Amino acid sequence: MTIRVQQADFDIGVELAALTQGNPGIGGVCCFTGLVRDLHPQADEQAGTVCALTLEHYPGMTERQLAAIEAEARARWPLEACLIIHRYGRMEPGENIVLVACASAHREAAFDACRFLMDWLKSKAPFWKLEETCRGTRWVASRHSDEEAARRWDQPAG
Amino acid sequence: MIKLLYFAWLRSKIGLAEEELALPPGISDVAGLIAHLQTRGAGYADALSNLAVVKVAVNQEYVPFSHPVAPGDEVALFPPVTGG
Numbered sequence: 001m002t003i004r005v006q007q008a009d010f011d012i013g014v015e016l017a018a019l020t021q022g023n024p025g026i027g028g029v030c031c032f033t034g035l036v037r038d039l040h041p042q043a044d045e046q047a048g049t050v051c052a053l054t055l056e057h058y059p060g061m062t063e064r065q066l067a068a069i070e071a072e073a074r075a076r077w078p079l080e081a082c083l084i085i086h087r088y089g090r091m092e093p094g095e096n097i098v099l100v101a102c103a104s105a106h107r108e109a110a111f112d113a114c115r116f117l118m119d120w121l122k123s124k125a126p127f128w129k130l131e132e133t134c135r136g137t138r139w140v141a142s143r144h145s146d147e148e149a150a151r152r153w154d155q156p157a158g
Numbered sequence: 159m160i161k162l163l164y165f166a167w168l169r170s171k172i173g174l175a176e177e178e179l180a181l182p183p184g185i186s187d188v189a190g191l192i193a194h195l196q197t198r199g200a201g202y203a204d205a206l207s208n209l210a211v212v213k214v215a216v217n218q219e220y221v222p223f224s225h226p227v228a229p230g231d232e233v234a235l236f237p238p239v240t241g242g
Contacts, residue, residue, distance in 0.1 A: 034242055055241065056166055058234060061218035086241060098242055118242060126215070126234075127241025128166035139167045142238035 001082055003066045005057065007089040009096055019081045019101055026080045030110035031101035032118050038093035048133035053140075055088040055097065058126035062086070069120045073102070076116070077109040084117065086127065116153050123150035159229060160191075164205070165236035168212070171205035181229055188214050189223040191233065211237055 002019075004010075012033060020026050036053050066084050074082060081103040091097060100121070102113040129140040163176045185191055192214075196206045206212060214221055215234040227233055 057241070058163070058165055058215070058218075058236070061215055061234065064218050122242035123239065124220075125241050126165070126236060126239050128237060129240045130166070139237065140240045142240050146242075 001070075002084070003063060003070060004085045005059075005062050005066070006085065006087060009087070010085050010099055012096075012099060015083060015085065015099060016101060019083050019103055023080055023103070025105055026103040027105045028107040028110045029081075029101055029103045030107070030114040031099065032114055033096055034098040034118075036091045036093045036095050036097060048135050050093060050131050050133055052090055052092050052132040053097075054090045054130040054132070055086075056128045056130065057086075057088045061126050065125045066121065069117060069124060072120070073113045073117050077102075077104065077113040079104050079109060079113055082113070082117075084121070086121070086125065088127065119146075119149040119153060122146045160227060161232045162195075163232065163234040163236075165234065167237055168205045168235050172201045181227065186226055186228075187223070188216070188221060188225050188227055188233070191227050192223065192235075195235075206235075213238060 012031070016029055016031060020029060038050050066086070070082055070084060073079065079102055083099065083101040085099040087097055100114055100117045102110045102117065104110040104113070123146055131138055131140050159178045159180055161176065162179055164172050164174060169175050182194055185194055192206055192209065195202050213236050214223065216225055216227060217232050
């Protein structure tokens with residue numbers, strides 16, 4: 001129900017407390033946080049240590065896509081509350097990039113919806129990562145495995 | 159006029175984040191628009207040389223290359239996304 005696209009960092013504890021506040025019907029919350037890591041995934045001689053990432057996005061379409069992804073999750077699972085925060089701009093290793101949290105009466109829906117949201121977000125939300133290493137900058141290439149992960153959810157559960 | 163938006167390495171190769179374009183006569187879909195853009199200079203030709211890595215959104219929704227384009231549309235060209 002809450003979607004935020006922002007430059008500022010977020011406090012996971014504060015966000016999860018706000019998500020469950022006043023709803024005793026929630027029996028479990030599953031959350032995923034994505035962080036900037038310092039190593040390029042295709043480790044080779046060309047890959048240096050990553051000193052920063054800059055996330056670019058498509059304002060307007062980003063919010064629309066995230067809202068559509070969230071609506072899909074709510075249609076598939078009985079969620080009491082749902083939160084997506086995605087940052088843009090320049091971030092250094094260790095910083096938060098994304099937070100997805102799903103609350104439900106039972107854990108199965110929370111676990112499944114959280115994983116679904118991340119898989120779909122990675123293949124549909126219009127964000128692009130520009131990586132800075134000591135050798136310069138380069139755009140991160142999309143990974144086939146991310147598309148495969150999103151495709152697993154093409155057949156609605158149940 | 160249509161509004162064109164470019165993101166990530168398409169933006170750097172073309173050298174523009176956005177521009178307005180009068181739709182040339184005879185162009186009615188995304189494929190035709192891309193073919194026209196490819197003739198607009200070396201940066202465009204380079205950015206649009208491998209269409210397997212170009213995604214398109216019209217009015218902020220993903221569309222296939224066969225999707226129509228009409229005056230007033232916002233057309234965005236960008237690489238496969240890498241957020242999350």
